[in-house]
Amino acid sequence: MKIDENLQWILSYYRSCEISGALFFGQLARSLKPSSIQCDMTRHFADEAQHARYWTNCLAELEAEPLKLCTSYQDQYIATAGLPANLMEILAITQVFENRVIIQYNLHAATAGLPPEVQDTLKVIMTDEQWHLEWIRDALISMEPEYGKDNIRQTLKRFTDADREVYQKTIVEHVERINHLELARR
Numbered sequence: 001m002k003i004d005e006n007l008q009w010i011l012s013y014y015r016s017c018e019i020s021g022a023l024f025f026g027q028l029a030r031s032l033k034p035s036s037i038q039c040d041m042t043r044h045f046a047d048e049a050q051h052a053r054y055w056t057n058c059l060a061e062l063e064a065e066p067l068k069l070c071t072s073y074q075d076q077y078i079a080t081a082g083l084p085a086n087l088m089e090i091l092a093i094t095q096v097f098e099n100r101v102i103i104q105y106n107l108h109a110a111t112a113g114l115p116p117e118v119q120d121t122l123k124v125i126m127t128d129e130q131w132h133l134e135w136i137r138d139a140l141i142s143m144e145p146e147y148g149k150d151n152i153r154q155t156l157k158r159f160t161d162a163d164r165e166v167y168q169k170t171i172v173e174h175v176e177r178i179n180h181l182e183l184a185r186r
Contacts (some may be wrong), residue, residue: 003062003115010108011118012067015055017101020046020074028090037087040135048130058121073097073170081162087156088140088147093135096159100167102129 025045032038057064084090085142108114109122140152 003064007062007115007118008059008064008065009069011055011062011064012069013060013073015052015059015066016069017070017073018048018052018055021045022052024074032087037139044132044135047132051125052119052129055123058117061117062115062116073100073166076166076170077159077162080166082161086147088143088152089159091136091139092152092155093159093162095133095139095140096156096163097118098129098132098136100163102126102133105129 010039022045025041025048028039029038029045032041056066074097077097081093084093105126109119110124140156142154
């Protein structure tokens with residue numbers, strides 16, 4: 001099945017974001033001292049790498065090559081919110097980001113006429129994404145004595161505001177591409 005260039009771009013973008021996440025979390029896991037957070041971070045980066053492979057496989061099943069994209073959603077976060085200053089901030093921005101991923105993947109999964117290969121890939125990945133939200137939520141709760149519950153809440157709000165700004169910029173292109181896909185199928 002040959003796919004439209006818009007779907008190829010979207011799937012390549014997802015793949016690029018997953019690669020960026022895997023590389024970031026892999027470096028972070030390697031730098032952390034042994035702990036439950038390091039253990040969960042290791043699983044998380046392995047999941048992200050697997051997700052990139054799933055998108056690569058999905059594109060291959062659809063007879064398409066991944067496009068080389070130079071930016072990812074995460075790059076825009078840093079430009080908008082700045083670099084996180086500590087592990088709590090890294091986990092907070094990741095919590096916000098992972099929540100956005102689930103929203104975006106659900107939006108895409110609801111697209112009419114989506115190829116089953118894409119539907120299946122989204123379903124598998126969203127199971128892992130749910131676990132990502134859970135472990136990070138638990139880790140942030142465990143950090144409350146050190147960073148303070150209110151500080152963590154304010155940090156989550158700051159990154160949620162940044163996410164909203166980044167998403168408004170990003171969704172325009174995604175909606176145009178997804179709408180194009182739906183119109184092309186009619």
